Amino acid sequence: MIRRYTRPEMGAVWSDEARFAAMLRVELAVARAQAAAGSIPAEALAAMESRAAVDVDRIAEIERTTDHDVIAFVSQVAERIGPEGRYLHLGLTSSDVVDTGLALQLRDAGALLLRDVDALLAVLVGRARAEASTVMMGRTHSVHAEPTTLGLKLAGWAFEVARDRDRLARAFEDAATGKVSGPVGTYSHLGPGIEAVVLAELGLAADPVSTQIVQRDRHAALLAAIAVTGGSLERFATEIRNLQHTEIGELEEPFRTGQKGSSAMPHKRNPITCERIAGLARLLRGYAGAALENQPLWHERDISHSSAERVILPDATILLDYMLARMADVVAGLVVRPERMWENIERGLGLHASSRVLVALIEQGGMSREEAYAIVQRDAMIAADERRPLQGVLATDPSAASRLTLAQLDACFDDTVVLRHVPEMIARLDAIDPARHAREVARDGSPAAGPQRDPAAPGPGASNGGEAG
8 A cells, every 4th residue: 555545553564574473473373382292392492482583675585586475484584593493384384374474464453443443433422412403404315305413413423333343343353363274274284283272372263164275255254344334434525525515515624724725726625535535435345346256266275365465455454544544533623514504404495394294284284195295395396496485385375374373384394393302312322432431441340342332222643635635
C-alpha cells in the first residue's frame, strides 16, 4: 500500500521484518517442542534461541538464487545460528511456517482494527447523544419523507459499526489458525502433539484437518467482513456528501484552517475525506472478490492464492485502518447546521405530514383508505406544484375540511408526535456504548473485551487536503 494511506502501526505489521519475525517465532516454537520431546538436542535449541535473527537484506540476496523466499529465510537464519542450524525447519513444510506466521500477523492487524472500530463507535455514540434532538428531514428516494433527528441517524450508524465489530472480531478469531501438520496435512514428520504444543505457545487455534495449507475460507470470510465494514463507512460518507450539497447544506465534513478546496475556485469546501473513503471502499470490495477466488485451490494446495494474498491482506487491513481513523475524525469534527435543517423542512411545505392526514381522514373522518388517499395525494400535488403549504390547501378543500376540524388538522402537522419515541431509541445506545462498558469493567473488574451488545437490543489522524483522492 502507498504511504499516503498507511498509518505507522498497521504498516509495521506488514513489513518484511515483521513477516520474517513471525515466521521465526514459529520455527523457534517448533524447535522448543522438538527439544522437549527429545527429537533435537538441547544444545541445538540453545544455539537457535541465542543466535537466530532475521536479516531481510540477506534473505533477499539468497532468494535471488533460490527463487523461494522460505528457503532463503531458512538458509539465512541457519547461517546465523551456525552448525546447529541444521535442526532448524526440521520436519516442516513451507506452509507450516508461512500460514502460521500469517495467522500471527493477522491477529496483530485485527487487534489494531478492533481498536479503531471501538474509537469510531465511541465518537458515534457521543455525537448521537449530543444531536438526539436536532430535527432534520428524513429522505427516501432523495425526496422528503418524514422528520427524524441527526442523533437518530448517527445512532443507526453506531449500531451498524457495532455489527461490523462483531463480524470483524469473529473473522479475525477464525483467521488466527495455524498448522504444523506437514506436506499434505498428515503429520508425516511431526505428530499432532508437536502441533498442539506449538500452537498453544503461539496462542493460535489448530486447523483440525488441514491440507498443506490452512484452508482459505477463513481468509475469504475475513476479507468479506472487511469489505462490509468498508461499505458501512462508505454509506456514512455518502450521506455526509449528500447533505453537504450546496442546495441542502445541513452537514459539512471538517475543513481545517489553511486547507484549500480548489486550485481555481477559492470558495470551495469539498467533502474530500468522505469522497476518499467512498473510493477506497471500492478497493476493499475488490480484495474480497480476490479472496473468494482464493478458496478453490487445486488438490491439497497450489500457490495461486499466495501472490494475491501478498497484496490483498496487507492492503485491506491498512486501508480499513486508515478509513476508520478518518471517519472518526469526520464524525468528531462534523459541522452541523440546524438552521438549514429547519429551512429545508419549511421548504417542504408540510408535505411530509401527508401520511398523518391520511390516517386522520380514515380514523377520525370515517373515510375509506382509497378515498382518503386520493384526496391527500391530489392536495399534496397541488401544494407542491403551486408552492403552497399543504395544510392551507387541505383547509380549503371541502372534501377534507368537512371531515376534520381545524384542531384535528393542526395536530396532523405537529412533528413532536412523530419524534416522541426518539429518546427511547437513543437510550438503546447504552448496549453498545464503549464508555459505559469501560465504566462497568472498572466497577466490576471484569476483563475488557470491547463493547458488548445486549441480546435484547435491536440488532446489534489528519485529513489530506486538496482535490486528490
